[in-house]
Amino acid sequence: MALSQVVGRLIGVRRHVVDRGxxxxxxxxxxxxxxxxxxxxxxxxxxxxxxxxxxxxxxxxxxxxxxxxLGAWPEALPDGTQRTEHGFHAFFRQYYNWRSILRRVDPRLGFLRPVPGYPILSAEWPTEEFGKLPPASPFNLLALLLRSPSLRLPDLRGMDREAALPLLSYHAVRTYAEFDEMTADELLTSLRLPDRARAMLFEVFSHSFFNHEAEMSAAEMIAQFHFYLLGNPEGLVLDAPDEDxxxxxxxxxxxxxxxxxxxxxxxxxxxxxxxxxxxxxxxxxxxxxxxxxxxxxxxxxxxxxxxxxxxxxxxxxxxxxxxxxPAFGRPGPPYAVARYWMDGDVRPDRAVFSGVSRQATLDSVTLYHRLENESRRWAERTGGSIVELHAYACEPGVPAEELAERMRVELTELWPEAADLRVRELRARVEAQAPAFTPGSHAWxxxxxxxxxxxxxxxxxxxxxxxxxxxxxxxxxxxxxxxxxxxxxxxxxxxxxxxxxxxxxxxxx
Ligand SMILES: Cc1cc2nc3c(=O)[nH]c(=O)nc-3n(C[C@H](O)[C@H](O)[C@H](O)COP(=O)(O)OP(=O)(O)OC[C@H]3O[C@@H](n4cnc5c(N)ncnc54)[C@H](O)[C@@H]3O)c2cc1C
Missing domain, CATH: 3.50.50.60 (FAD/NAD(P)-binding domain)
Structure with a gap:
C-alpha cells in the first residue's frame, strides 16, 4: 500500500460499505x-x-x-472480420461494484490491463500527466498543485480559495442544495484560475461526462471531482480489457x-x-x-x-x-466515435490513451493496436495502426463522417506525424444517449x-x-x-x- 493510501485511510479515503447485503x-x-x-x-x-x-x-x-x-460487435473489413466496440472505456479502480460483477467471470480480473499514463494533450500548452499522481488524497492533490506545469504558486495566490472549498466539501445533500442550479462554468470562473489551469485540469472533467460545462450542474462537477480525485483511494489509474x-x-x-x-x-x-x-x-x-x-x-x-x-x-x-x-428523457449533447484503420503508425512514445483539451471536437485518442490483442495482431500483420477518436460533447446535427474528419485533422495538430498516415478504413458513429446533468437536474x-x-x-x-x-x-x-x-x-x-x-x-x- 502506498504511503498516500495509508494516510488516506486515516482520514477515511478508503472503500466504504453503503449496504452490507x-x-x-x-x-x-x-x-x-x-x-x-x-x-x-x-x-x-x-x-x-x-x-x-x-x-x-x-x-x-x-x-x-x-x-x-459498452457493446461490441463483428465488423466486416476488406481483410477480414474484426470485433469493434462502442468505444474505449477506462475501468477505474474505484469502480468497486462494477468490478465485483466482473469478478464473477474472472476473479482476478486478469483481462484488465493497466493503461500506462493518463496524459492530457493540448495544442497550446505542455502535456499534463494525471496518471503519475500518488493514489490517494490529500497527497494526490498536493502533488498535482506542486507538479502541474499548468498551475504555479502565484496562480494559487490569485485564486479565490473560498470559492474552491466546495470542491473539497462534497456532500450528497448539501452540495446539490447549494450548487445544482449553478453551472460548472460559473463555478470554474469563480475560482479565478488562469485559463491554462482551467483548460488542462478541469475542463476535461465535464467533457468526460458527456456534458459541456456551460450546460452542466456545478454540483455534478463537484461530485465527479470527489469521486475521481479526492475521495478515491485507488488513484487515477486506467485499466482496460485486452480483449474486445x-x-x-x-x-x-x-x-x-x-x-x-x-x-x-x-x-x-x-x-x-x-x-x-x-x-x-x-x-x-x-x-x-x-x-x-x-x-x-x-x-x-x-x-x-x-x-x-x-x-x-x-x-x-x-x-x-x-x-x-419529460426532463429526464432529454439526453446530453451528441457524442462521436471514429475508429480509423491506418497505414503506418504514430510515434512509438505516444500514449495508449490521451485526453485532449480545447480542441473544437476531439476529446480523446486511443491507440487500439497497442491495447487489444486482436487489433495488435492486425497491426503486426499489416504494419498499420488502429486509432480511435472520441468527441464526448459535440455540435448537434453534424454527420458522423464529418465529425470523424474534423477529429482526424485536429489530431494532426497535436501529433504531426498522424498527417502522414493513409486511411484504410473508417467506422464512425454519432449518438445521443448519455444522461444530461444540466443545472437543476437533481430535482427531477x-x-x-x-x-x-x-x-x-x-x-x-x-x-x-x-x-x-x-x-x-x-x-x-x-x-x-x-x-x-x-x-x-x-x-x-x-x-x-x-x-x-x-x-x-x-x-x-
Ligand atoms: C464513447 C464512450 C466512451 C465511454 N467511456 C467511458 C469510460 O471511459 N469510463 C466509464 O466509466 N464510462 C464510459 N462511458 C459511459 C458508459 O459507457 C456508460 O456509463 C454505461 O455503459 C451505461 O450503461 P447502462 O447500462 O446504464 O446504459 P446502456 O449501456 O445505454 O444500456 C442500455 C441498454 O438498453 C437497451 N435498450 C434501450 N431501449 C430498450 C428497449 N425498449 N427494450 C430493450 N432494450 C432496450 C439498449 O440497447 C442498451 O443496450 C463511455 C460511453 C461512451 C459512449
Missing part, C-alpha cells in the same frame, strides 16, 4: 420471476445478482448484441446468468408495460408477453422516457415517474425505486446517494435494484460499496 436466504424461498429491460451494464448487473439468488430472470435487450454503450468487450465481458456474463436458469434475449425490444395480477407484463416488438412480479428498467434516458410514454398504465401506477420523464433525477411496487430503474442517469458515475453508477444501480427485489422476496442482498461518501472538508462547512 445479506439478511435473507441464500436463494429465494419460492419461485420469483423478474424481467430486466436493457442488456447494458446496469441490466446485466441486476440480472447477475438476481440469477445467483435463484430468481428466474429474463433480460430483454433491443439490440442484436449486449452491452449498450464481447469476449471479455458479455459472453461470460451471459453464461453466468444462464447457468442457474436465467435467460438473456437479444433483438427483443420492450414496447410497453402493463399491470398483471401480482406484477407486470412486458410486451416486446414481436408481440411476445413476459409476465413477472418485478421489472427493472435498465435502459438509457431517451429509451426510458419512450417506454414510459408508451405505457399508459404508468399514469395511474407511477405518476411521479411519469412526471420526471429518478432514483432506483419508483412509486410503483415492483418497478425499479437502473442506469448511469439514475440517482445514487453516494458518489458514483458512468459505468460504476450503471452497475451500482443495477445491484441496488436487484437488492430491492431480493429483500422483498426474503433473499440475501448483495453488498454495495463506495469511495469516501463525503468530501474531506464536508464536516467543516
Amino acid at each position: 445479506g439478511g435473507g436466504a441464500a436463494r429465494v424461498p419460492r419461485p420469483v420471476e423478474a424481467v430486466v429491460v436493457g442488456g447494458g451494464i446496469a441490466g446485466m448487473s441486476a440480472a447477475v445478482v438476481l440469477a445467483e439468488r435463484g430468481v428466474r430472470v429474463t433480460v430483454l435487450e433491443a439490440a442484436p448484441t449486449l452491452g449498450g454503450r 468487450y464481447a469476449t471479455a465481458i458479455w459472453e461470460p456474463l451471459t453464461r453466468h446468468v444462464e447457468r442457474p436458469g436465467g435467460r438473456v434475449l437479444t433483438g427483443a425490444a420492450a414496447t410497453r408495460l402493463d399491470r398483471e395480477p401480482g406484477g407486470w407484463r412486458v410486451t416486446t416488438d414481436d408481440g411476445t408477453l413476459y409476465a413477472a412480479g418485478h421489472v427493472v428498467l435498465a435502459v438509457d434516458p431517451p429509451a426510458l422516457a419512450a417506454l414510459v410514454r408508451a405505457s399508459p398504465v404508468l399514469g395511474g401506477a407511477a405518476p411521479e415517474l411519469v412526471a420526471r420523464m 433525477r429518478p432514483g432506483v425505486r419508483t412509486d410503483a411496487a415492483g418497478l425499479y430503474l437502473a442506469g448511469d442517469g439514475i440517482r445514487t446517494d453516494f458518489p458514483s458515475a458512468l459505468m460504476e453508477r450503471a452497475a451500482a444501480t443495477g445491484i441496488i435494484a436487484a437488492n430491492h427485489i431480493l429483500r422483498a422476496e426474503g433473499a440475501a442482498a448483495e453488498p454495495v460499496h463506495s469511495v469516501r461518501p463525503r468530501g474531506l472538508l464536508a464536516g467543516r462547512r
Whole structure:
C-alpha cells in the first residue's frame, strides 16, 4: 500500500460499505420471476445478482448484441472480420461494484490491463500527466498543485480559495442544495484560475461526462471531482480489457446468468408495460408477453422516457415517474466515435490513451493496436495502426463522417506525424444517449425505486446517494435494484460499496 493510501485511510479515503447485503436466504424461498429491460451494464448487473439468488430472470435487450454503450460487435473489413466496440472505456479502480460483477467471470480480473499514463494533450500548452499522481488524497492533490506545469504558486495566490472549498466539501445533500442550479462554468470562473489551469485540469472533467460545462450542474462537477480525485483511494489509474468487450465481458456474463436458469434475449425490444395480477407484463416488438412480479428498467434516458410514454398504465401506477420523464428523457449533447484503420503508425512514445483539451471536437485518442490483442495482431500483420477518436460533447446535427474528419485533422495538430498516415478504413458513429446533468437536474433525477411496487430503474442517469458515475453508477444501480427485489422476496442482498461518501472538508462547512 502506498504511503498516500495509508494516510488516506486515516482520514477515511478508503472503500466504504453503503449496504452490507445479506439478511435473507441464500436463494429465494419460492419461485420469483423478474424481467430486466436493457442488456447494458446496469441490466446485466441486476440480472447477475438476481440469477445467483435463484430468481428466474429474463433480460430483454433491443439490440442484436449486449452491452449498450459498452457493446461490441463483428465488423466486416476488406481483410477480414474484426470485433469493434462502442468505444474505449477506462475501468477505474474505484469502480468497486462494477468490478465485483466482473469478478464473477474472472476473479482476478486478469483481462484488465493497466493503461500506462493518463496524459492530457493540448495544442497550446505542455502535456499534463494525471496518471503519475500518488493514489490517494490529500497527497494526490498536493502533488498535482506542486507538479502541474499548468498551475504555479502565484496562480494559487490569485485564486479565490473560498470559492474552491466546495470542491473539497462534497456532500450528497448539501452540495446539490447549494450548487445544482449553478453551472460548472460559473463555478470554474469563480475560482479565478488562469485559463491554462482551467483548460488542462478541469475542463476535461465535464467533457468526460458527456456534458459541456456551460450546460452542466456545478454540483455534478463537484461530485465527479470527489469521486475521481479526492475521495478515491485507488488513484487515477486506467485499466482496460485486452480483449474486445464481447469476449471479455458479455459472453461470460451471459453464461453466468444462464447457468442457474436465467435467460438473456437479444433483438427483443420492450414496447410497453402493463399491470398483471401480482406484477407486470412486458410486451416486446414481436408481440411476445413476459409476465413477472418485478421489472427493472435498465435502459438509457431517451429509451426510458419512450417506454414510459408508451405505457399508459404508468399514469395511474407511477405518476411521479411519469412526471420526471419529460426532463429526464432529454439526453446530453451528441457524442462521436471514429475508429480509423491506418497505414503506418504514430510515434512509438505516444500514449495508449490521451485526453485532449480545447480542441473544437476531439476529446480523446486511443491507440487500439497497442491495447487489444486482436487489433495488435492486425497491426503486426499489416504494419498499420488502429486509432480511435472520441468527441464526448459535440455540435448537434453534424454527420458522423464529418465529425470523424474534423477529429482526424485536429489530431494532426497535436501529433504531426498522424498527417502522414493513409486511411484504410473508417467506422464512425454519432449518438445521443448519455444522461444530461444540466443545472437543476437533481430535482427531477429518478432514483432506483419508483412509486410503483415492483418497478425499479437502473442506469448511469439514475440517482445514487453516494458518489458514483458512468459505468460504476450503471452497475451500482443495477445491484441496488436487484437488492430491492431480493429483500422483498426474503433473499440475501448483495453488498454495495463506495469511495469516501463525503468530501474531506464536508464536516467543516
Ligand atoms: C464513447 C464512450 C466512451 C465511454 N467511456 C467511458 C469510460 O471511459 N469510463 C466509464 O466509466 N464510462 C464510459 N462511458 C459511459 C458508459 O459507457 C456508460 O456509463 C454505461 O455503459 C451505461 O450503461 P447502462 O447500462 O446504464 O446504459 P446502456 O449501456 O445505454 O444500456 C442500455 C441498454 O438498453 C437497451 N435498450 C434501450 N431501449 C430498450 C428497449 N425498449 N427494450 C430493450 N432494450 C432496450 C439498449 O440497447 C442498451 O443496450 C463511455 C460511453 C461512451 C459512449
